[in-house]
Amino acid sequence: MSLAIVHSRAQVGVEAPAVAVEAHLANGLPGMALVGLPEAAVKESKDRVRSAIQNSGFDFPARKITLNLAPADLPKDGGRFDLAIALGVLAANGQVPAESLNELECLGELALSGAVRPVQGVLPAALAARAAGRTLVVPSANAEEACLASGLKVLAIDHLLQLTAHLTGHTPLAPYQASGLLREVPAYPDLAEVQGQLAAKRALLIAASGGHNLLLSGPPGTGKTLLASRLPGLLPPLSEEEALEVAAIHSVASHTPLNAWPQRPFRQPHHSASGPALVGGGSRPVPGEITLAHQGVLFLDELPEFDRKVLEVLREPLESGQIVIARARDKVRFPARFQLVAAMNPCPCGYLGDPGGRCRCSTEQVQRYRAKLSGPLLDRIDLHLTVARESTSLQAPAQPGESSASLAGRVAAARQRQLDRQGCANAFLDLDGLRRHCPLDDENRQWLEQACERLNLSLRAAHRLLKVARTLADLEQATHIGRPHLAEALQYRPDVAG
Incomplete structure (x- = not known):
């Protein structure tokens, strides 16, 4: 032949x-x-x-x-x-x-x-x-x-x-048998190791339950990075389809996909990273950090230190859940459904509002520092929280905080309610989903509209606030969104959180 x-x-x-x-x-x-x-x-x-x-x-x-x-x-x-x-x-x-x-x-x-x-x-x-x-x-x-x-x-x-x-037919090959070690999941860091920071732990619980983005602001040494690294341990386990999708991305990116199978990824690029490093690219496009964080967490520490143009590339994937890289011959699409967790200092020196009065930054310096972050990007972050400095006692607390495993059970129950009701996490609801699954009675609707007017919130911010309120209701197993849920969700907007 x-x-x-x-x-x-x-x-x-x-x-x-x-x-x-x-x-x-x-x-x-x-x-x-x-x-x-x-x-x-x-x-x-x-x-x-x-x-x-x-x-x-x-x-x-x-x-x-x-x-x-x-x-x-x-x-x-x-x-x-x-x-x-x-x-x-x-x-x-x-x-x-x-x-x-x-x-x-x-x-x-x-x-x-x-x-x-x-x-x-x-x-x-x-x-x-x-x-x-x-x-x-x-x-x-x-x-x-x-x-x-x-x-x-x-x-x-x-x-x-x-x-x-x-x-x-001289020496037939037997089908390869996997070693059986592929399903072992490495342990995530435990949230119980973090002392104090009850408000931040509450914000992590909400973020994990609804798939919301989170911004932590506070002085150096308050545990922002420590808290962020605990978020993957609160998220529900990956389904087999999701785990294969994540492993396929890492396989294409030349990373060994078995190292953390089937763990949710936690990516922490340095603030010197370029735009292509985040979104991917090259003559033969390869995934960037955004895609490598698919179905997991993308943590950006020292957020204002990133180049502003680099941060702006986050805006589209935060909305669409994908990256499209266009080349002369074709377009390549990479999945990018991730949770953004960011951390920043309140001012260049980091000690604005510190009780010890260590901050020496002028008002102009503070404004210039915060202006590195655009309004449209901040608008896409659902939860804004100020992390205060805790006591410097080195003695272990008598009673450790709630463990990640305990909180993960509450997160899984809340996520399951969302999947049964609408087929996705609250953070990914579209406008039609908001109308059908986040209804408000006339009194609460008018109260929310007035609050948004007073704070000059955009319609996108109002929608995201409503999604957070829906998550708070799911955590309490409530059928409808109530005034306490709206009030707590409002506390996580930047105009209120400070």
């Missing part, structure tokens, strides 16, 4: 579109032509494949070889197609049977010796192969990752000869 087709997968964002590697042998001057919009690393695969085939003991056909990576308009890069190309050449030359190739999808980079090296972005390909009903052949180093797609048959190989022996 002079024509063979081997199935593989490309990588575009967090998706893995199908690629058919077509190999054809014809009479003519010996040579190998590779077409189908290959990038430089794919073009170099011709030399790797030739050496791998010869060093594995096979005859490299002395014929005109044409390799087509279809579809032709899809860019292909990396060494992930090496294994499929080598298999196609051998099948077209009749050295391995081509009958069973339609049931396989192959990923792997070949060494000159024929050894198979790992590639990145295996999990999205595994999910796509499972949907297509095919068996996935991957390097052994990628096998555990591929097995995250439950129900997928995975064949793990270390050398090209193992795959050819399997196809010829």
Whole structure:
């Protein structure tokens, strides 16, 4: 047979579109032509494949070889197609049977010796192969990752000869069995370790229950970072679908997706990070910190120290839950449904309002410092809280505060009520959802409208205030939003919180 087709997968964002590697042998001057919009690393695969085939003991056909990576308009890069190309050449030359190739999808980079090296972005390909009903052949180093797609048959190989022996029937490969360590969840830091800060703990409980964004403002050393790091421990566990989505993002980003499987991510970029570092980018777009925080927490410490233009890129994903990176040829979409937790000092020196009178900042300096944060960005943060300085006693409290596990139970119950009622967390309600699930009686509606007028709140801020009130009602298992819920939600607006 002079024509063979081997199935593989490309990588575009967090998706893995199908690629058919077509190999054809014809009479003519010996040579190998590779077409189908290959990038430089794919073009170099011709030399790797030739050496791998010869060093594995096979005859490299002395014929005109044409390799087509279809579809032709899809860019292909990396060494992930090496294994499929080598298999196609051998099948077209009749050295391995081509009958069973339609049931396989192959990923792997070949060494000159024929050894198979790992590639990145295996999990999205595994999910796509499972949907297509095919068996996935991957390097052994990628096998555990591929097995995250439950129900997928995975064949793990270390050398090209193992795959050819399997196809010829000499040494059949058994499906790879996962080690069983994938479901162990590392422990989150416990909120009970934080002394005092009852108001901040209450704000964390509300933020976790409704998926709300949170801004903590206070002097240095008051525990803002400590509090923020405890939020993931309050959030409900990821569903299998959510966990696979998070792991696929980290797989594409060249991070090992098994390190914290299936934990919610907690990302803390430095304030010197650029805009592309947050949103992602590059000639071949890769996820940024916003996408790496998908289904988890993005913590921005020292918020005013970030470049203002960098902070402004947060505005769209906070509303839409996704990042769209446009390039000349195509657009790449990355998911970005995260909770923003930010921390800042009240002034440049950090001690504005301190009882000891240590602040020496002028009014103009304070205003210039706070002006680094735009109104539209602050409007998208539901909860604003001032964190006060606690006692400096080093003695452990007689009774520790409520643990993360205890609070997580209340959060899970509140989230379940929201899912049963509207199918999403309160923070993600749209306008129609607000009308249907956050109704107010005439008296409370008029009271809220008057409060918003007095504080000059925008309509977006009023809607977010209503969502927080709905979360407070859910925590109390209340069917309707009452005046106490509205009053407490109003205390978390910046005009009231100070």
